[in-house]
Amino acid sequence: MRKFFTFVLYIAIFSAVLVTCFVSEETSAEVLKQGSTGSLVKTVQTKLKNWGYYTGSVDGIFGTKTVAAVKYFQRVNGLIQDGIIGAKTAAAMGVTLTSSSTTSSTSGSYSSSDSYLLAKCIYAEARGEPYTGQVAVGAVILNRVRSSKFPNSISGVIYQPYAFTCVSDGQINLTPDATAKKAAQDALNGWDPTNGCLYYYNPATATSSWIWSRTVMLSIGKHNFAV
Amino acid sequence: MDRERLYRSKDHRKIGWILVIVLLTAALITMSVLFAIAKIGQMDSVREYRALAESTYSKSYYALVYNIDGLETATEKLSVASGKATRQEYLADITSYATAAAENMSNFSSEETGDSKILKFINQSGDFAKYLDDKLNKGGSISDQDRETIAEISSSVREIKRTLAELGNEVQRGDFSFVDALKERDSLFSATLRAFDDKEVAYPSMIYDGPFSDALNDKEPKALSKERVDEVDAEEVAARVLKEVGTTNILVKEGSKNIFETYDVEADTAKGRAYITIAKQGGMPVSFSLPEATSQSVAITAAEAESFAERYVQDVGILSMKAVWASLYDKVYYINLAAYEEGVILYPDLVKVKVSAEDGSIVGMDCLNYIYNHTARIIGAPTVTEHEASEAISEYLVVSSCRLTLIPAKGEGEILAYEFFGTKGDASGDKYFVYVDAQTGEELKIMRVLDGERGLLLQ
Numbered sequence: 001m002r003k004f005f006t007f008v009l010y011i012a013i014f015s016a017v018l019v020t021c022f023v024s025e026e027t028s029a030e031v032l033k034q035g036s037t038g039s040l041v042k043t044v045q046t047k048l049k050n051w052g053y054y055t056g057s058v059d060g061i062f063g064t065k066t067v068a069a070v071k072y073f074q075r076v077n078g079l080i081q082d083g084i085i086g087a088k089t090a091a092a093m094g095v096t097l098t099s100s101s102t103t104s105s106t107s108g109s110y111s112s113s114d115s116y117l118l119a120k121c122i123y124a125e126a127r128g129e130p131y132t133g134q135v136a137v138g139a140v141i142l143n144r145v146r147s148s149k150f151p152n153s154i155s156g157v158i159y160q161p162y163a164f165t166c167v168s169d170g171q172i173n174l175t176p177d178a179t180a181k182k183a184a185q186d187a188l189n190g191w192d193p194t195n196g197c198l199y200y201y202n203p204a205t206a207t208s209s210w211i212w213s214r215t216v217m218l219s220i221g222k223h224n225f226a227v
Numbered sequence: 228m229d230r231e232r233l234y235r236s237k238d239h240r241k242i243g244w245i246l247v248i249v250l251l252t253a254a255l256i257t258m259s260v261l262f263a264i265a266k267i268g269q270m271d272s273v274r275e276y277r278a279l280a281e282s283t284y285s286k287s288y289y290a291l292v293y294n295i296d297g298l299e300t301a302t303e304k305l306s307v308a309s310g311k312a313t314r315q316e317y318l319a320d321i322t323s324y325a326t327a328a329a330e331n332m333s334n335f336s337s338e339e340t341g342d343s344k345i346l347k348f349i350n351q352s353g354d355f356a357k358y359l360d361d362k363l364n365k366g367g368s369i370s371d372q373d374r375e376t377i378a379e380i381s382s383s384v385r386e387i388k389r390t391l392a393e394l395g396n397e398v399q400r401g402d403f404s405f406v407d408a409l410k411e412r413d414s415l416f417s418a419t420l421r422a423f424d425d426k427e428v429a430y431p432s433m434i435y436d437g438p439f440s441d442a443l444n445d446k447e448p449k450a451l452s453k454e455r456v457d458e459v460d461a462e463e464v465a466a467r468v469l470k471e472v473g474t475t476n477i478l479v480k481e482g483s484k485n486i487f488e489t490y491d492v493e494a495d496t497a498k499g500r501a502y503i504t505i506a507k508q509g510g511m512p513v514s515f516s517l518p519e520a521t522s523q524s525v526a527i528t529a530a531e532a533e534s535f536a537e538r539y540v541q542d543v544g545i546l547s548m549k550a551v552w553a554s555l556y557d558k559v560y561y562i563n564l565a566a567y568e569e570g571v572i573l574y575p576d577l578v579k580v581k582v583s584a585e586d587g588s589i590v591g592m593d594c595l596n597y598i599y600n601h602t603a604r605i606i607g608a609p610t611v612t613e614h615e616a617s618e619a620i621s622e623y624l625v626v627s628s629c630r631l632t633l634i635p636a637k638g639e640g641e642i643l644a645y646e647f648f649g650t651k652g653d654a655s656g657d658k659y660f661v662y663v664d665a666q667t668g669e670e671l672k673i674m675r676v677l678d679g680e681r682g683l684l685l686q
Contacts, residue, residue: 148439
């Protein structure tokens with residue numbers, strides 16, 4: 001009987017964690033809703049108009065007509081009809097909600113989940129390295145996000161196939177320590193010990209001949225940083 | 228009787244043996260069955276994982292085909308469109324199809340280098356379309372050179388589409404596996420993807436202002452003077468940066484050689500190990516961090532933190548700076564300071580300072596934006612008055628303050644703008660910064676103040 005209760009408790013905790021994950025994901029994501037304005041709203045309106053969901057003008061203002069069109073689109077596409085463009089509706093429409101602007105005046109252009117993901121990658125790739133070396137790994141990831149030659153989000157860069165060994169061997173799933181989290185914060189705040197490097201490798205273990213052809217700009221601990 | 232007993236004991240022995248054999252066989256069969264079940268289970272889950280990976284790749288592949296198709300149609304239509312509205316419609320389409328295609332494409336890179344020519348082309352195409360859309364919005368027109376670029380983009384996209392169509396025959400084979408094809412460098416699939424990044428393939432070069440334009444790669448550290456400092460000077464700079472916490476064991480090492488050369492300095496302080504990056508040109512501090520410093524409480528106000536930060540940057544040698552933004556996260560104030568000249572806030576010349584909310588000590592600084600942007604500029608006088616500019620502000624905002632600022636333009640360049648701070652007049656009470664061009668009176672940009680889990684942010 002006691003075992004049964006323990007089991008029930010596990011299930012309850014598990015579901016609670018699961019629900020929390022989903023809820024926090026839903027609320028932390030950027031959304032477009034009634035009252036939103038700007039070029040992204042314009043893009044959405046243009047699309048909805050092209051597809052015949054929207055009859056109003058493409059003015060970049062998310063008004064009641066846009067809400068109705070979004071609900072219509074959601075109904076047809078089997079989505080929840082809330083008239084709000086969240087991650088799922090945006091994906092179905094083929095629009096990206098986050099902008100790729102690089103001229104942000106605060107450290108706040110990335111979300112806290114991005115910051116945690118960055119810390120995970122830093123920990124998996126560079127734990128045991130000097131602190132500056134850990135910040136440098138974070139900075140390389142952020143430099144890639146800003147570069148046209150790489151994906152345009154932190155998750156896109158980190159999970160790009162074969163880009164980071166820690167993703168291929170699963171070490172990315174280790175829990176980052178406090179140092180890696182601090183290093184991620186410092187990198188997000190703008191510190192780039194590499195001054196714009198896009199690559200790093202461990203000269204003792206790197207097997208790719210290509211990486212050796214890059215110009216090394218800096219060495220910290222076991223890593224060479226290059227452009 | 229004896230004989231009978233003998234027979235009986237012989238029978239018993241026989242039965243014993245048979246029992247042992249039967250039991251052993253049963254055990255063997257049970258074990259084999261259990262093993263087989265486990266194995267099948269394992270194979271099932273391997274099959275399941277594989278199917279999951281395959282379906283994820285398939286989704287990206289078909290979405291890529293769809294988005295490249297859309298990109299092609301939109302560029303073709305744009306090349307014959309002549310009205311402003313239709314042009315803008317197709318430009319918006321190009322941007323959104325390109326954004327989505329880049330996202331799909333990034334799932335297929337099979338190179339450990341990660342950097343990709345085709346990704347750059349797709350990203351820049353979307354960016355270029357956005358730039359043209361902005362240009363049309365501002366009353367500009369599509370030049371002959373722009374038209375040529377569009378034609379070049381169009382032809383490259385057609386080529387990508389054709390190659391993807393060829394690959395379609397391969398992908399639609401019954402036994403095709405994305406996982407195998409990507410793992411196998413010599414597979415048709417991998418080879419075709421690699422061909423997109425081939426040195427021989429020429430994608431159009433796009434000359435424009437935008438976040439992904441090549442021009443941004445050639446940026447120069449404008450704030451750095453020409454004279455170089457040596458390691459002894461670097462030690463002095465480090466001591467100045469860390470004056471508050473006191474230093475011992477300063478260690479100067481060579482830093483990065485990229486763009487501008489730096490020293491990496493480490494030192495022990497009362498608040499743990501300190502890390503400082505110093506530019507060799509002029510000995511300007513680039514960044515500093517005290518990662519071991521901890522804040523246990525919030526004992527000082529944002530206004531106090533701002534004044535500590537202002538005094539600190541002045542002591543370090545960065546003059547005429549004004550705190551423009553404060554945000555509290557994890558008991559540390561993140562203070563943004565901008566250069567201030569002739570009554571104008573120069574937002575591009577930004578320095579970020581981290582202040583402990585417990586005791587007001589400085590625990591970090593970053594001057595990279597300042598280093599790249601700060602220079603002697605001629606700031607023209609506004610041609611639009613504050614009152615005229617305020618007419619551009621939405622009637623739904625209750626404006627409480629206004630000041631003159633210099634803000635970064637999209638891509639390159641800077642714009643003199645009035646910054647209005649206002650509150651939405653409804654129950655939400657949301658706060659906004661609205662920027663209005665001080666030369667044209669046009670509304671340029673809206674920033675929303677967001678009170679999130681990482682403190683106050685601008686969105």
